[in-house]
Amino acid sequence: xxxxxxxxxxxxxxxxxxxxxxxxxxxxxxxxxxxxxxxxxxxxxxxxxxxxxxxxxxxxxxxxxxxxxxxxxxxxxxxxxxxxxxxxxxxxxxxxxxxxxxxxxxxxxxxxxxxxxxxxxxxxxxxxxxxxxxxxxxxxxxxxxxxxxxxxxxxxxxxxxxxxxxxxxxxxxxxxxxxxxxxxxxxxxxxxxxxxxxxxxxxxxxxxxxxxxxxxxxxxxxxxxxxxxxxxxxxxxxxxxxxxxxxxxxxxxxxxxxxxxxxxxxxxxxxxxxxxxxxxxxxxxxxxxxxxxxxxxxxxxxxxxxxxxxxxxxxxxxxxxxxxxxxxxxxxxxxxx
Amino acid sequence: xxxxxxxxxxxxxxxxxxxxxxxxxxxxxxxxxxxxxxxxxxxxxxxxxxxxxxxxxxxxxxxxxxxxxxxxxxxxxxxxxxxxxxxxxxxxxxxxxxxxxxxxxxxxxxxxxxxxxxxxxxxxxxxxxxxxxxxxxxxxxxxxxxxxxxxxxxxxxxxxxxxxxxxxxxxxxxxxxxxxxxxxxxxxxxxxxxxxxxxxxxxxxxxxxxxxxxxxxxxxxxxxxxxxxxxxxxxxxxxxxxxxxxxxxxxxxxxxxxxxxxxxxxxxxxxxxxxxxxxxxxxxxxxxxxxxxxxxxxxxxxxxxxxxxxxxxxxxxxxxxxxxxxxxxxxxxxxxx
DNA sequence: AATTGGCACTGTGGACCACGGAGTGCCAGG
DNA sequence: CCTGGCACTCCGTGGTCCACAGTGCCAATT
Numbered sequence: 001x002x003x004x005x006x007x008x009x010x011x012x013x014x015x016x017x018x019x020x021x022x023x024x025x026x027x028x029x030x031x032x033x034x035x036x037x038x039x040x041x042x043x044x045x046x047x048x049x050x051x052x053x054x055x056x057x058x059x060x061x062x063x064x065x066x067x068x069x070x071x072x073x074x075x076x077x078x079x080x081x082x083x084x085x086x087x088x089x090x091x092x093x094x095x096x097x098x099x100x101x102x103x104x105x106x107x108x109x110x111x112x113x114x115x116x117x118x119x120x121x122x123x124x125x126x127x128x129x130x131x132x133x134x135x136x137x138x139x140x141x142x143x144x145x146x147x148x149x150x151x152x153x154x155x156x157x158x159x160x161x162x163x164x165x166x167x168x169x170x171x172x173x174x175x176x177x178x179x180x181x182x183x184x185x186x187x188x189x190x191x192x193x194x195x196x197x198x199x200x201x202x203x204x205x206x207x208x209x210x211x212x213x214x215x216x217x218x219x220x221x222x223x224x225x226x227x228x229x230x231x232x233x234x235x236x237x238x239x240x241x242x243x244x245x246x247x248x249x250x251x252x253x254x255x256x257x258x259x260x261x262x263x264x265x266x267x268x269x270x271x272x273x274x275x276x277x278x279x280x281x282x283x284x285x286x287x288x289x290x291x292x293x294x295x296x297x298x299x300x301x302x303x304x305x306x307x308x309x310x311x312x313x314x315x316x317x318x319x320x321x322x323x324x325x326x327x328x329x330x331x332x333x334x335x336x337x
Numbered sequence: 338x339x340x341x342x343x344x345x346x347x348x349x350x351x352x353x354x355x356x357x358x359x360x361x362x363x364x365x366x367x368x369x370x371x372x373x374x375x376x377x378x379x380x381x382x383x384x385x386x387x388x389x390x391x392x393x394x395x396x397x398x399x400x401x402x403x404x405x406x407x408x409x410x411x412x413x414x415x416x417x418x419x420x421x422x423x424x425x426x427x428x429x430x431x432x433x434x435x436x437x438x439x440x441x442x443x444x445x446x447x448x449x450x451x452x453x454x455x456x457x458x459x460x461x462x463x464x465x466x467x468x469x470x471x472x473x474x475x476x477x478x479x480x481x482x483x484x485x486x487x488x489x490x491x492x493x494x495x496x497x498x499x500x501x502x503x504x505x506x507x508x509x510x511x512x513x514x515x516x517x518x519x520x521x522x523x524x525x526x527x528x529x530x531x532x533x534x535x536x537x538x539x540x541x542x543x544x545x546x547x548x549x550x551x552x553x554x555x556x557x558x559x560x561x562x563x564x565x566x567x568x569x570x571x572x573x574x575x576x577x578x579x580x581x582x583x584x585x586x587x588x589x590x591x592x593x594x595x596x597x598x599x600x601x602x603x604x605x606x607x608x609x610x611x612x613x614x615x616x617x618x619x620x621x622x623x624x625x626x627x628x629x630x631x632x633x634x635x636x637x638x639x640x641x642x643x644x645x646x647x648x649x650x651x652x653x654x655x656x657x658x659x660x661x662x663x664x665x666x667x668x669x670x671x672x673x674x
Numbered sequence: 675a676a677t678t679g680g681c682a683c684t685g686t687g688g689a690c691c692a693c694g695g696a697g698t699g700c701c702a703g704g
Numbered sequence: 705c706c707t708g709g710c711a712c713t714c715c716g717t718g719g720t721c722c723a724c725a726g727t728g729c730c731a732a733t734t
Contacts, residue, residue, distance in 0.1 A: 028697095037706070038707050041705085041706055043699075044706085060699095060714055063698095100497060100558070134476075139471075147488060151496075161438065236585050236586075236588035239583065247584070251573035251575075255572070375678055377678055381677085381728095400726065
């Protein structure tokens with residue numbers, strides 16, 4: 001059905017359209033690409049490509065534009081991830097080193113990615129479910145209140161105030177703290193519910209209420225309610241493109257945390273670059289955008305995802321290269337921390 | 338110079354233009370507002386208002402549009418802050434109660450404000466410089482690393498990893514921790530440098546290096562480098578308006594933390610509503626926007642600011658009412674925490 | 675002195691039209 | 705199977721025209 005030359009034509013159409021943002025015609029293609037055939041021949045190929053749904057014309061007597069299906073084929077078979085230039089790699093390195101804590105790493109990463117791709121960048125904090133407990137701290141706040149601080153191995157620090165505890169005895173807090181740490185230190189958060197289940201039984205009955213309250217907050221905040229934290233950057237880049245969908249719909253979608261999570265989450269093949277093109281996205285407002293995402297992590301351990309949102313008409317090889325490179329560097333930085 | 342009626346005309350021009358987004362003519366004014374005079378008279382007044390720079394016409398034979406100066410007069414003398422409806426107040430209350438920690442309070446607040454005003458909302462975290470230390474925690478992370486966690490009375494939790502400490506002795510950490518807490522508990526962060534100055538001298542010489550390292554990180558992260566934390570919401574609302582300046586410039590400005598801080602910070606009169614209109618903003622890209630901001634805090638103690646960014650053509654009374662109301666509620670919620 | 679109706683004037687924006695150009699589909703010949 | 709030629713189609717541009725909304729000015733009125 002699709003011989004080599006037709007694929008070459010499709011590739012050329014995608015590349016030219018991405019560059020110029022204008023429907024590309026057979027003559028222009030013949031001039032700018034060494035296809036070795038005449039415009040008429042290219043026209044015939046284009047008819048075939050259009051019949052198969054890879055390209056389309058906005059109207060008669062206009063050039064062709066790739067469809068979502070066309071981009072999909074381009075990404076899957078006609079292009080390869082473009083490695084970053086040495087200068088770009090140096091930029092990444094100098095940009096990410098020197099961050100003093102997790103917040104700063106994440107903030108810098110998302111800005112960097114936005115800058116490299118000229119698109120909207122999304123970075124997810126290391127997922128709590130894949131982190132393990134480094135330390136649990138309990139701090140009496142005076143009165144019936146206690147602050148619980150959980151520090152994970154990935155640098156995330158989650159805190160929560162626990163109220164209504166009645167009288168708080170210093171020594172009971174000390175006991176509970178060391179008990180908690182003995183039970184949870186080094187455990188994955190997913191395992192915490194299991195290992196703390198029988199703790200209250202070990203507590204002096206007098207302070208058992210406090211222990212139960214603390215544990216329930218711990219479980220609720222870290223396991224059940226574990227909200228993924230996500231940051232965005234580069235929304236200004238959206239304004240530069242003119243979208244089929246209204247810009248407002250896109251911005252609205254990007255403000256919904258749930259949408260972002262699903263956007264990154266729906267990777268077919270974890271630990272690989274994932275590309276979702278146009279209507280492949282579940283969200284109405286994002287029908288005219290594509291999402292390139294990747295996992296990052298330390299060693300084989302995947303921690304969370306990063307990604308980029310841009311127009312379907314984007315430079316896929318370059319964007320994929322940037323996302324992959326940034327994901328790797330973040331992993332390295334986190335490992336070094 | 339400006340008699341009562343001319344002011345009434347200006348007010349009417351502002352109100353109509355805000356409603357319709359179209360230059361308003363003398364005839365329409367006479368119809369829609371009970372000015373009690375004929376269009377011709379209004380025209381004469383308009384000429385006077387234009388000579389004084391309060392309104393302008395986009396071109397001959399078009400209606401008039403308020404200038405920045407016109408909006409300024411409107412805000413200062415021709416309008417009053419519009420109280421929220423009962424329904425809106427209930428919405429605020431139900432929206433803000435039930436937040437479990439500071440992050441959640443801030444996140445909900447910024448969304449709420451964006452929703453109420455249909456504009457871009459900005460909320461600053463309680464400023465560190467105006468908070469006091471509740472507790473300092475030191476957690477050995479294994480090896481030469483230590484995590485410092487500072488908890489403030491406003492609920493902010495700042496953490497930092499300190500590396501390269503050599504051997505860490507449990508008991509030395511315990512000593513340092515209690516020493517730190519004795520010295521700093523209850524102090525404003527601004528005072529911390531003063532009260533910890535002579536601490537190293539009190540430390541066992543063997544562990545003095547560690548104490549010095551910890552203190553320098555403490556000072557650096559909390560006092561010198563104290564970055565203000567700021568969150569945004571409602572950027573999608575920008576897309577609904579058509580701006581003189583390019584949307585891109587505005588979005589870019591709003592992504593710069595420094596810009597946001599100055600935007601909120603430049604209040605003439607603290608603890609009051611501040612309005613900066615159009616070119617009154619220092620930033621190039623924000624020449625066609627106005628900023629309404631207010632302090633929030635507990636009691637008389639101002640903690641930080643919230644604000645709203647929208648087109649100069651905005652509903653000032655309504656926006657000011659919403660900002661003021663939300664600022665008050667946030668203060669109450671924080672006080673109750 | 676202030677207000678008003680009348681009137682001539684003026685840009686804007688929409689409708690209409692004509693035209694050049696880019697690109698196509700098809701066909702017949704190599 | 706490829707190619708050059710050709711007729712066709714539609715878009716975008718630029719020009720003209722007109723209606724409209726709104727103005728500024730003036731003379732008359734209160």
